[in-house]
Amino acid sequence: MKRKNGKHQEHTIQGKGDEVHQIAGGGVPTLTTQQGIPVSDDQNSLKVGPRGPTTLEDFHLREKIFHFDHERIPERVVHARGYGAHGYFETYEALTDLTSADLFQRAGEKTPAFVRFSTVAGNKGSADLARDVRGFAVKLYTQQGNWDIVGNNIPVFFIQDAIKFPDLIHAAKAEPDRDFPQAQTAHDNFWDFASLMPESMHMIMWIMSDRAIPRSLRFMEGFGVHTFRLINAAGKSTFVKFHWKPKLGMQSVIWNEAVKINGADPDFHRRDLWAAIQSGNYPEWELGLQLFDDKFANEFEFDILDATKLIPEEQVPIRRVGRLVLDRCVDNFFAETEQVAFCTSNIVPGVDFSNDPLLQGRNFSYLDTQIKRLGGPNFTHIPINAPKCPFHNFQQDGHMAMVNPKGRVNYEPNSWPSPEGGPRESPTTGFQSFPAEEQDSKIRQRSETFADHYSQARQFYISQTKTEQEHIANSLVFELSKVEKLAIRVRLVSHLPHIDVELADRVAKGLGLHEKVQPAKAARETRTDLKPSKTLSIVQNPPKSFAGRKVGILVTDGTDRDLFDALIKAIEAEKATFEVIAPAVGGAKASDGTMIEAQQKVGGGPSVLYDAVAVIPSAEGCQPLLKNAAARDFVSDAFAHLKFVGYVESAKPLFDKAGIDIDGGFIALNKAKGPATFIAACRKLRQWDREQFVIT
Ligand code: HDE
Numbered sequence: 001m002k003r004k005n006g007k008h009q010e011h012t013i014q015g016k017g018d019e020v021h022q023i024a025g026g027g028v029p030t031l032t033t034q035q036g037i038p039v040s041d042d043q044n045s046l047k048v049g050p051r052g053p054t055t056l057e058d059f060h061l062r063e064k065i066f067h068f069d070h071e072r073i074p075e076r077v078v079h080a081r082g083y084g085a086h087g088y089f090e091t092y093e094a095l096t097d098l099t100s101a102d103l104f105q106r107a108g109e110k111t112p113a114f115v116r117f118s119t120v121a122g123n124k125g126s127a128d129l130a131r132d133v134r135g136f137a138v139k140l141y142t143q144q145g146n147w148d149i150v151g152n153n154i155p156v157f158f159i160q161d162a163i164k165f166p167d168l169i170h171a172a173k174a175e176p177d178r179d180f181p182q183a184q185t186a187h188d189n190f191w192d193f194a195s196l197m198p199e200s201m202h203m204i205m206w207i208m209s210d211r212a213i214p215r216s217l218r219f220m221e222g223f224g225v226h227t228f229r230l231i232n233a234a235g236k237s238t239f240v241k242f243h244w245k246p247k248l249g250m251q252s253v254i255w256n257e258a259v260k261i262n263g264a265d266p267d268f269h270r271r272d273l274w275a276a277i278q279s280g281n282y283p284e285w286e287l288g289l290q291l292f293d294d295k296f297a298n299e300f301e302f303d304i305l306d307a308t309k310l311i312p313e314e315q316v317p318i319r320r321v322g323r324l325v326l327d328r329c330v331d332n333f334f335a336e337t338e339q340v341a342f343c344t345s346n347i348v349p350g351v352d353f354s355n356d357p358l359l360q361g362r363n364f365s366y367l368d369t370q371i372k373r374l375g376g377p378n379f380t381h382i383p384i385n386a387p388k389c390p391f392h393n394f395q396q397d398g399h400m401a402m403v404n405p406k407g408r409v410n411y412e413p414n415s416w417p418s419p420e421g422g423p424r425e426s427p428t429t430g431f432q433s434f435p436a437e438e439q440d441s442k443i444r445q446r447s448e449t450f451a452d453h454y455s456q457a458r459q460f461y462i463s464q465t466k467t468e469q470e471h472i473a474n475s476l477v478f479e480l481s482k483v484e485k486l487a488i489r490v491r492l493v494s495h496l497p498h499i500d501v502e503l504a505d506r507v508a509k510g511l512g513l514h515e516k517v518q519p520a521k522a523a524r525e526t527r528t529d530l531k532p533s534k535t536l537s538i539v540q541n542p543p544k545s546f547a548g549r550k551v552g553i554l555v556t557d558g559t560d561r562d563l564f565d566a567l568i569k570a571i572e573a574e575k576a577t578f579e580v581i582a583p584a585v586g587g588a589k590a591s592d593g594t595m596i597e598a599q600q601k602v603g604g605g606p607s608v609l610y611d612a613v614a615v616i617p618s619a620e621g622c623q624p625l626l627k628n629a630a631a632r633d634f635v636s637d638a639f640a641h642l643k644f645v646g647y648v649e650s651a652k653p654l655f656d657k658a659g660i661d662i663d664g665g666f667i668a669l670n671k672a673k674g675p676a677t678f679i680a681a682c683r684k685l686r687q688w689d690r691e692q693f694v695i696t
Contacts, residue, residue: 033063073338074373075124078169079135081183082118083217083270084337085277087326089113089140089287095321098238098291099230101350102144104321112141112388113324116340117217117269121172122183127262128269129253130183131212131475136222136244137342138324141388144429148346149242150366154211155223157307158200160450162361167193168200186482195491198453198520201499202308205460208475209468210252210538215611216272218283218548219251226359227304229352229434230291237434239297239304239354241311243288243318249543251685253608255475256696257641260608268609274329281548281575282327288318301527302456303449307358309456312533336384341370352434375399392423454498455527461500463536467688473503477510489513494520539688546682547575551646552610554581554602554634556621561590563648563670567614570675576682581605581634583624591618603630607638612682614646615654616669622650632658640694642686646678663690 024030024038031039039060046058054061076082089111095104103111118135119126134153139146158168171193174180181187185207194200206212214220224242231237253261261268276283290311292304302309330336343366344359353359370379376399379385386403394410409416412424461469476496480489489511496504497519508517534540551571555564571578582588582598590596599605602625607613615635617625625631636658638645646669647655647662655662665687667678 033060034067035063073375076118076373077369078120079118079137080124081122081126081128082116082135082337083273084114084116084330084340085273085283085326086328086330086336087113087115087282087324089138089322089324091322093321095230096232098232099350100233101142101147101230101348103140103142103147103348104350111143113326114139114141114336114340114384115324115326116337116342117273119183121169121185126183127266129213129258129261129266131185131207131255131258131479132183133207133212134214134217134220136220138222138244139340139342139346142348143389144348144350145389145391146346146385146387147348147351148342148344149224150342150344150362151222151224151242151244153214153220153222154203154206155221155225155241155243155310156203156206156456157225157358158194158203159197159358160199160306160308160446161357162365164197165358165361165365168197181482184482186479188483188485188488191480191483191492192485192488195488195495198495198523199308199450201453201495202457202460205457205472205499208472208479209460209464210254210471213253213255213258214269215251215253216548217269218273218276219246219248219543221245221250222285223310225307226356227297227354228347229354230289231350231352231432231434235432235434237352237436239292239294241290241316243290244285244324245288245318245320247284247286247323248548250538250541251543251549251611252538254641254696255471255478257608257637260606260637264606264608273326275577276548277326277329279577281577282325283548284326285324286320287322287324288320290316290318292316301530302452303447305354305356305447306450307356308450308453312459313535314531314533335382339374339379339382340384341366341374341379341382343367343370347431349429349431355436355438378402394422452524452527454495454522454524455530457499458526458528459530459533460536461503463532463534465537465539465688467691468537468539469503470691473506473510476503476507480507480511490517491520493517498522498526542684544683545574546611546679546685549576549611549682549685550609551576551578551612551614551682552581552600552605552607552634553578553614553616554631554651555588555590555596555598556583556617556625557589558618558621559588559590559596559616560618560648560670561592561594561596563616563675564590564596567616567646567669567675567678570679574679574682576611576679579605579610583621583628588621602628602634606630607634607643608641610638610643611685612644612646612678613638614669614678615651616646616648617651617654619650622653625654626657635660639690640696642688642690642694644678644682644684644687646675661693663687663693665690 022028031042045061046055091104091107091109093107103109116137119130119132121132122130136153137150139148171189172185174182175189194204222244228240229237230240297304345363345367378398378401381402394412396410407420409420409422414421480492483489493504493508494517496507579599580596581600581602583602585598585601587598588596635654639660645666647666648670667681668674669678
């Protein structure tokens with residue numbers, strides 16, 4: 001610790017002793033400050049002597065710490081946890097009859113896109129498998145400006161008027177005094193609010209269903225929710241609802257699985273999206289349009305401006321007009337996913353709003369929130385938010401102005417000739433609002449046409465399979481059992497007889513309510529003439545293959561190499577993926593002495609992370625697994641979560657130990673065509689028949 005000739009030789013090398021420590025030169029760039037001043041020492045602050053005090057003049061230290069102190073921007077008040085990716089939208093056919101929107105004018109046109117998926121209630125660091133709505137926000141960088149379709153994975157919403165949004169979100173997020181629970185609606189405030197807002201009942205059915213616990217962001221639908229307009233070159237308007245249909249089909253997890261995934265891998269959804277894109281399995285959705293005219297709007301059972309209602313596909317079929325492909329992960333999460341600013345008000349010529357009061361409120365909110373989050377009006381100068389088409393206007397200055405006009409003229413009209421005079425408006429190509437005729441008194445009133453709160457909730461419920469209905473009942477029981485105040489539980493249950501009497505009874509029984517609950521007063525009687533709509537169910541719309549799914553293969557030393565290879569071949573032929581789980585992450589020595597590479601150790605790769613599992617230990621290798629709680633959980637969870645299990649005879653002691661009775665979902669792999677039969681079974685995703693024997 002002694003000073004030598006005013007130098008600090010021993011000490012300046014502290015932190016540089018590591019053999020990987022590099023210094024600039026020979027192609028390695030020199031570290032500089034933000035001002036470009038080369039830095040000589042990034043390990044030690046400038047001190048008077050090796051033991052301090054530290055000097056105030058150390059501008060490098062101060063700049064580094066100052067910048068670090070300001071690294072965070074406010075997280076989104078809703079949809080804070082999200083994950084984004086780049087891609088493109090490809091138009092299948094020209095839609096000139098419907099819209100003048102530039103991206104729909106030419107078949108095969110590719111429009112760059114950025115998509116951000118999110119959960120709603122949780123903070124930025126919350127777990128991916130919360131029971132929640134998923135945001136599905138798409139930014140299309142068209143040749144006529146940015147078009148944002150800021151949707152969700154559920155086609156309806158909780159409320160009808162934007163003025164209730166702050167209340168809804170306050171009630172759903174953590175309670176303000178205690179700041180918990182995180183990312184959950186299972187608490188008094190949320191259910192208190194919901195029980196007092198019958199208009200939320202349709203959405204409640206959706207969020208209590210498996211739609212709110214998707215298996216992957218790649219396997220969920222997206223919806224624009226509101227009714228919009230498409231406007232063609234002649235000024236004709238067609239109403240439209242936007243849908244995103246996943247190419248790989250829909251899939252959700254089971255609640256007990258979701259709870260365990262959150263512990264095993266809180267980043268399950270973002271990891272899945274990242275891995276799929278990195279491996280070239282680009283997720284894809286088709287854009288579907290539900291198109292209808294004024295006549296349909298007037299005759300439809302509900303108001304097309306009411307965001308708590310959907311239009312069943314049986315009534316207005318979906319026309320698929322293009323595909324969205326995500327083929328590139330972000331380079332920098334903060335710069336792109338965190339700074340991306342979606343605004344429902346970003347629409348392009350050929351598209352227009354409807355009078356949905358929720359949408360009208362959103363059009364104010366999104367622009368406003370970006371100013372707070374991104375620090376000023378120049379957030380469009382951030383590359384992720386900038387249009388990719390030419391843009392010119394006279395807006396100037398403000399915080400962090402990056403795109404600054406040159407020249408003398410910054411106003412309009414002006415008499416300067418082009419090009420000095422700058423851009424001019426274009427009555428022919430510029431955005432035109434649809435000249436809808438509006439005339440009425442200025443009032444604060446909810447439309448009578450919005451008053452039916454239960455009929456579509458019932459329609460959704462009766463469109464589900466028995467299994468899916470049971471999941472809805474179970475999640476209502478789960479959530480309400482976390483509500484401390486009995487009166488709130490009872491009030492919520494009082495809405496359910498209007499949806500389905502059996503559902504109401506089931507939930508009341510599950511909650512152990514002793515007295516019969518009187519049905520709530522309904523503004524409108526529930527319609528019983530609405531037919532089930534098959535497309536509302538996940539289970540009735542299974543995927544055609546097991547593509548994009550993942551198999552967990554449990555191996556040990558002595559695992560049969562030929563069988564392992566045959567299994568991999570069958571998985572890859574299906575365009576599915578796999579991970580190997582071994583007692584040690586270093587891998588296992590197969591029957592022929594070769595090594596099988598492992599990605600997870602037992603316990604690090606629980607079966608909840610996979611869509612199906614194969615259990616192929618050797619007889620000897622299986623013995624230590626019998627005592628291993630994680631290995632037992634691996635098989636008992638796979639069983640309880642209704643997964644298909646490929647197995648070999650030598651795995652049976654492990655099944656016995658876990659108390660599993662082998663059923664039709666267990667496929668013996670060492671029979672002829674075993675692996676192919678196993679993968680073919682996996683296409684059904686789950687052995688639903690087993691559910692009657694398992695309570696989770
Ligand atoms: Fe949002 N919403 N929202 N919302 N919303 C935001 O904007 C708001 C609604 C949706 O990945 C905020 O940039 C109001 C419906 C998504 O960055 C904020 C109302 C739907 C995202 C906001 C609604 C959505 C948001 C917070 C009622 C489905 C994430 C941060 C009138 C159609 C976008 C931000 C992203 C984000 C307001 C209702 C979807 C505060 C006032 C309905 C996917 O502006």
